[in-house]
Structures are given as C-alpha cells and as structure tokens.
Amino acid sequence: MLKLFVPGRLCLFGEHTDWAGHYRTMNADILPGMAIVTGIEQGIYAEVEKASNFEMHSDAAEMKDAWRDFSCRMTETDLKRVAKSGSFFCYCAGVASYMLEWYKVGGVRIRITNMTLPMKSGLSSSAAICVLVARAFNLLYNLNLNTMGEMNIAYLGEQRTSSRCGRLDQACAFGVKPNLMTFDGDEIEVQSLNVKKTLHWVFADLCTAKDTIRILSDLNKPYPFAQNEKEQNLHRALGEWNHKIIERAVKYMAEGQVEQLGQLMTETENMFEEYITPMSPALQAPKLHEVLRDPAIQPLVYGGKGVGSHGDGSVQFLARDAESQKKLVDYLNSEGMRAYQLTINPVHTVRRAIIPVAGFGTRLYPATRGLKKDFFPIPCADGMVRPVILILLEELVKSGIEEICLVLGSEEERKLYTEFFETPLSAEHLSKLNTEAQEYENRILDIGKRLRYVYQKEKRGFGHAVYQAVEFTHNEPVLLLLGDTIYRSHRNKPCALQLIEEYERYNRLMVSIHSVPLTEVSRYGILSGIWEDKENTILNVSAMNEKPKASYAEEFLGVRGNDGKKEYCSVFGQYILTPEVFQQLETDIRKADEGNDHTREIELTSALEAVRSNHGMMGVRLDGEMYDMGNPDALCRCVAAFSKPKE
Incomplete structure (x- = not known):
C-alpha cells in the first residue's frame, strides 16, 4: 500500500x-x-x-x-x-x-x-x-x-x-x-521559480457563490479573433500585459522584493477589473472588492487580488510578516470566511560541501605509500601543475561554496592539508616564483580558510564516512564530491554550479548523472526514471541499482529519449544531499550498532534509495566530463585531457 x-x-x-x-x-x-x-x-x-x-x-x-x-x-x-x-x-x-x-x-x-x-x-x-x-x-x-x-x-x-x-x-x-x-x-x-525571501500568503474562501461556467463561456466568446476594442483589450490583458506582469513577479520573487510583489497583486487586480470584468456579468464580485478594500486588512498586507476564474469565489493577500499573516487569518475567519495560510519559503542555497579523502588508494599502490591520491599532480592547460584536491576545491570556490569539510582517516593526516593550504611558503621559496605564481599563492591560502575537518576512525563504508560531517551540514543541503574524481565543464559554468542551480529549482535530493554504454553498466550504480524536460537533462529517478547485469539493465533500466532509444544513466560523482539523507544514515548506523554488527558497511547508495522512495530524487545531466582518479588507466586519461585547452 x-x-x-x-x-x-x-x-x-x-x-x-x-x-x-x-x-x-x-x-x-x-x-x-x-x-x-x-x-x-x-x-x-x-x-x-x-x-x-x-x-x-x-x-x-x-x-x-x-x-x-x-x-x-x-x-x-x-x-x-x-x-x-x-x-x-x-x-x-x-x-x-x-x-x-x-x-x-x-x-x-x-x-x-x-x-x-x-x-x-x-x-x-x-x-x-x-x-x-x-x-x-x-x-x-x-x-x-x-x-x-x-x-x-x-x-x-x-x-x-x-x-x-x-x-x-x-x-x-x-x-x-x-x-x-x-x-x-x-x-x-x-519552470520552477526561485524565491529569495519568505512569502506569507493568505487565501480565503469568500463563502459566496460564483458561476465559473458562465465566466469561462463569456470570456471565450472573443476568441480566437477579437471583433472590437473591448475584445482587443481582453486579448492584451491575457497576452502582452500579462507577460509584463509575470516578468515583474518573477523578478520580485527572485530578488526578495516582497513589498513590490504585493503592490503588483493590487495592480493586477485593478487591470482585471478594468479590462476583463466588463466581459462577463458573472465577474461582478461585490464581496471580493469589499474584502480587498477592507480598512482593517490594509495594515496587515502589501496587496491582494482574486483567485482562479475570479468572481466571488476566493481572495488572496500577501501579508507583511508571519504575525500579520496569523492576524489576517483570524480576522477573515471571524468575518465568516474560511481562511488559510500559505508560507512559501526560500530554497536553501547550497553553501557547504563535503569531500571524503580517507581512502588509501589501493589501486594506485605503491605511489600511495608516499603520496595521498588526492595530492597526485595533474598538469593543467594554463601551465600549472595542481594536485587533485586543489582542482576540486577551486571548482567549489567558483561555484559559491563558503565552507568545505574534508573527511580524513585520522587526525594525523590533517597536518598534510594544513601545511599545504594554511602554511605560507617561506620567503626563500616565494621569491623564486614569478608574479603570477606569487598571486596564486594567496588564492591557495584563501581556500585554506574555508576548510574544516572531521575524521572517519572506523572504516565502515562510504555512507559512514559521509555521516561524520553531519554536524558540519547545520541541517542544510550540502554538496558532496568524491575525493578521487575531478570534473571539467564544457562551458564557463563549473559542473558543481550547474548542479546547485538545478537544486534551487527543484529543492530535492539531487544526483549528477551521465550516460554509460550498456556493456559497462555492471561497473556502476545505474539510475532509471523519466525525463522531466524536452532536453533530456533532468531525470525524475524511479529506481537505483548498484552494478546490475547488462541483461537486467537492458530490460528494466533503460531511459528512453525523444528518439525512443534507450540510454543507461550512471552517477557522475556529484550529489546534493538533503537533511533526510543524514537522518537515514543515522538510522542505518544505529540499527547496525544495536545488532552489534560493527563490520557491516554503511552504504550511501542504500540511504539515497530510501530517501528517493519517500521524498523523490532528481538526476541532472551536467555539461562536462568526469575523470575518476582511482586507477592507473583513468589517471592517464585525466592527465592527457587536462593538459589540453578547452575546445
């Protein structure tokens, strides 16, 4: 059920x-x-x-x-x-x-x-x-x-x-x-809209009668072709004039201009009354206008207008604040109406990121005996040689991330990061750098100011490593990157920023995705679902399967595009985790502890699937490439690609 x-x-x-x-x-x-x-x-x-x-x-x-x-x-x-x-x-x-x-x-x-x-x-x-x-x-x-x-x-x-x-x-x-x-x-x-400031809406059933069928019948008569000036004005009111209103409303919501948004509601209602109401006797709405102009309401609101087909059906207001919202609901109810509140909260933009770097790097042995894999050097197209971790951190800074938590294997490992990102070069070494490199040194130290550290002292799986940063998240959405994977965007906007912007539209658990051949699905976690957009970039995920057989994936996991062909979508290596993911990880850890099963690995994938089934999950196809640094072949491909300028 x-x-x-x-x-x-x-x-x-x-x-x-x-x-x-x-x-x-x-x-x-x-x-x-x-x-x-x-x-x-x-x-x-x-x-x-x-x-x-x-x-x-x-x-x-x-x-x-x-x-x-x-x-x-x-x-x-x-x-x-x-x-x-x-x-x-x-x-x-x-x-x-x-x-x-x-x-x-x-x-x-x-x-x-x-x-x-x-x-x-x-x-x-x-x-x-x-x-x-x-x-x-x-x-x-x-x-x-x-x-x-x-x-x-x-x-x-x-x-x-x-x-x-x-x-x-x-x-x-x-x-x-x-x-x-x-x-x-x-x-x-x-298209989902961004809201910068909390909007305190109130709407109320006027508890009178309206004739919706008559309203729609009367307003449809001047379509598709207007025959006189009144009908032309109706076309303009529902066409070009409405476009200008919508553009302003979207702008006010995105910029947090709440008072202007309320005033726009009143302006819109006045336009409706002047150009649309005369087209139907059923739109005469004495009760609606009485409530909109009630002097007891005005100090509580920025503006108001009718609802739906209009007439004496319902009214809506934008209240000045939460207290005004409550007072308005109480007042409308006392006046014989049925009032309700709607609070539209701003989407929490993603300000923090987590990068687990606790792994040893077995597949890159013996190099990892002396150098952590996230410090492997990558020659870049600008002539600089950056360690993997610096490439990741620079992408996060360019994407607006303010704080970054590194999940380390032990407190002893921290010294490596603090020496690199927080300790200035000696005067002797600094003097040997050219001007550009000396300026770049300041950028490295600035990144160091954003770093925070937690430790996974027990190796109990990737989900367990991620959970160590639960307090760092402050119960807000957080970006998760893999410590042995780097990304290269095909445009000026970093991959991480592309993902963050889609999160702000959908406000839901997000996983970046890319297409993989059917012959390789057994190496990846595969996501199936339905595309939400014509461009096939936003996937409403219906299932996650870890390393399925090709035969199973072909029958059950293919996602059909506009051309009817199937493709197979794997995780691209970037996630935006919502608070529900950390709640699920906590539950999984507690169950393992209660059963004295301390050896069971706590996997992130199972927590993501549990959250998906209850709250939904979106997959986002990013415009870029992913490079897994975890094995020698991938490392060679990455070095070859990053050393070349973008096309």
Whole structure:
C-alpha cells in the first residue's frame, strides 16, 4: 500500500491565460499564456493499492457529509458513464477511464485518510483528486509517467466530464512550490521559480457563490479573433500585459522584493477589473472588492487580488510578516470566511560541501605509500601543475561554496592539508616564483580558510564516512564530491554550479548523472526514471541499482529519449544531499550498532534509495566530463585531457 499527498493549487498571477494561450493553434497573433502557480499546504492524503474494481473510500472527517463510498467495474463503458453523470465521483472516473483505455491497467482502491483542502473555492480540489487518481495508477502499475505526464492525464480525464477546467489547474502535480507555466497552443512548459525571501500568503474562501461556467463561456466568446476594442483589450490583458506582469513577479520573487510583489497583486487586480470584468456579468464580485478594500486588512498586507476564474469565489493577500499573516487569518475567519495560510519559503542555497579523502588508494599502490591520491599532480592547460584536491576545491570556490569539510582517516593526516593550504611558503621559496605564481599563492591560502575537518576512525563504508560531517551540514543541503574524481565543464559554468542551480529549482535530493554504454553498466550504480524536460537533462529517478547485469539493465533500466532509444544513466560523482539523507544514515548506523554488527558497511547508495522512495530524487545531466582518479588507466586519461585547452 502506498501513501500519497496531492496539494491544492493557488494561481498567484496569470489566471485565464492557460485557455487563452490554447487559441494560438487558431490565431498565431495571440501570445502564449503565462501563469505563476503554486501548490498549497492544504491537500488530499490517501492510501492506494491495487484492486479488481475502481474504488474510492474516505476516512476523512472533513468529507463525511458529502462522501459516499464508491465502486465501479473497471470497464470503459461503466467508467465513462460515471464521468458524464456529473456525480461526485465523475472526475475520478474520467481519469480512470483514460488510464484503462490507453494503458490497459487493472483497478485501484483509493482511501482518503485526510482532506485539508476546501472544495469549490478556486483552489482546484477537482484537479487535485484527478492528479491523485493518475498518480495512483502510475505508481501502482509502474507506468513510468513523469510529473508532466500525470498532469496531462489528470487534465484529459477531467475533460471527459462536464467540466471545462484550464490547463493550470493540474499544477498541483508539481507539489508545494511556485512554478512558471507557459501555455503555447497545445504545448506546456513548467519552470520552477526561485524565491529569495519568505512569502506569507493568505487565501480565503469568500463563502459566496460564483458561476465559473458562465465566466469561462463569456470570456471565450472573443476568441480566437477579437471583433472590437473591448475584445482587443481582453486579448492584451491575457497576452502582452500579462507577460509584463509575470516578468515583474518573477523578478520580485527572485530578488526578495516582497513589498513590490504585493503592490503588483493590487495592480493586477485593478487591470482585471478594468479590462476583463466588463466581459462577463458573472465577474461582478461585490464581496471580493469589499474584502480587498477592507480598512482593517490594509495594515496587515502589501496587496491582494482574486483567485482562479475570479468572481466571488476566493481572495488572496500577501501579508507583511508571519504575525500579520496569523492576524489576517483570524480576522477573515471571524468575518465568516474560511481562511488559510500559505508560507512559501526560500530554497536553501547550497553553501557547504563535503569531500571524503580517507581512502588509501589501493589501486594506485605503491605511489600511495608516499603520496595521498588526492595530492597526485595533474598538469593543467594554463601551465600549472595542481594536485587533485586543489582542482576540486577551486571548482567549489567558483561555484559559491563558503565552507568545505574534508573527511580524513585520522587526525594525523590533517597536518598534510594544513601545511599545504594554511602554511605560507617561506620567503626563500616565494621569491623564486614569478608574479603570477606569487598571486596564486594567496588564492591557495584563501581556500585554506574555508576548510574544516572531521575524521572517519572506523572504516565502515562510504555512507559512514559521509555521516561524520553531519554536524558540519547545520541541517542544510550540502554538496558532496568524491575525493578521487575531478570534473571539467564544457562551458564557463563549473559542473558543481550547474548542479546547485538545478537544486534551487527543484529543492530535492539531487544526483549528477551521465550516460554509460550498456556493456559497462555492471561497473556502476545505474539510475532509471523519466525525463522531466524536452532536453533530456533532468531525470525524475524511479529506481537505483548498484552494478546490475547488462541483461537486467537492458530490460528494466533503460531511459528512453525523444528518439525512443534507450540510454543507461550512471552517477557522475556529484550529489546534493538533503537533511533526510543524514537522518537515514543515522538510522542505518544505529540499527547496525544495536545488532552489534560493527563490520557491516554503511552504504550511501542504500540511504539515497530510501530517501528517493519517500521524498523523490532528481538526476541532472551536467555539461562536462568526469575523470575518476582511482586507477592507473583513468589517471592517464585525466592527465592527457587536462593538459589540453578547452575546445
């Protein structure tokens, strides 16, 4: 049995542009729709399992008055009949019918355990239930759909009902984070947004009535071709004017300009009132405007606007701070509305990195008797000869890393690093260097100021080595590099920075990946999953397999690209570990200790897989090359490559 959570969604900016952008298929002068949408903290919690029929059950107290348990035979005729009936379960049946028609699946049993999402409030409760159903089929029957695939099926399933939802409703599939959605005809693109400062949102069900079907019908009439000035203004409001609003909103969120973002909400609402509301009598919203202008609310907020299709459905505000957010929720509830808070936190940027260097370097013996493998010299294209560890540390500094923790095998080893990175050259040696090298000496000493040290005194595996730095992480995401692997980017941006930037978009455990031939999969950890983007650079990982046989990998682990061909993805050697990874490592170590199994190795791979199964994992294809220094052949290839300038 699987446990799932799907949030509701709140459209912050750009409502109605999803369906408007669809008309580009008929009128190329219409601009693509653009909207900023976020999942919210309220949603649907469920347990799902395979069954012979399609069943919906609920234990949620919030739904006891409206809910009646439902069961339907898993046939196209029965499911489509329910979808067209307009009944409480029509949306669910619509998705199930699509799944059966296109994927030939069996049934599922869905039991809703908790429902914190208000219904019919502009927060897409119907879309959330559709995504829940699509995700249940996807995971239970191993359909390998990515998030966009689940979102599209939820939309197509809801289209089989009498509903005419827009494409942005199913944005709840992407979780509780803000996304920029672009609607270009039948094409949709989704980009996660960066948030620099905490945003304290409040939204409320106005507890009145609105006619969404009438609103959508009236606003669709001027499409695809405007016939008069009023209709032209509607096209501009949902097109070029909206583009300018979205650009400003993205900028304000990324730069932490919270007050300007709130003012933009009010500005957007005023534009809506002037150019869009006159197109439909159903958009007259006296309750919404009364709440937006309430003098008791103004000191608590930076701005506010309507939600979803607008009308007297819901209202949203950007509160000034956490205290104002709470006061506003209490006030709206006291006024007969149902208010909720949504706090969008900034993604923790990655400021720390870990490099384990405790290994002996058996495959490089006997050189490692006198020189640690991370100090092996590498001739570089600029004429300097750098040790491996310095190449790694310079990449981290260029990527904005502020502190670096080296995991050593013993305290005695520390002297080697402190002498290299913290002890200035003698005046005699310094005087023999040219000006450029003397300046470079200062850079080495500056790197030394960033170094911290921990020790793996018991050799209990790679995961155990990484866990020694748990206190260093300060419960924040941390970059992990391998001490015997160096990287060369194909562009000006270092590989580590490429990975960090993708983490800031997805805020999830990340592993860098690269493609390896099928004949070599048995030498690597192989990741399988579904590409999240058209460029095949972001992999939503569904499984990790350590050194599989080629026959198994060929049948189960290939990742299909746009051309339909399979490729096999291995770890590239850079990771961004979230706090959950260290929690899992702690659990693994404690279990081994409790069982007096001190010889069992604590592996990082098993901890990553446990976190992936509970929280998800993204693989990122970096634009660069990886060089493993752990064996003589790889060392020779690396020396040959690094001595040549980049092409």
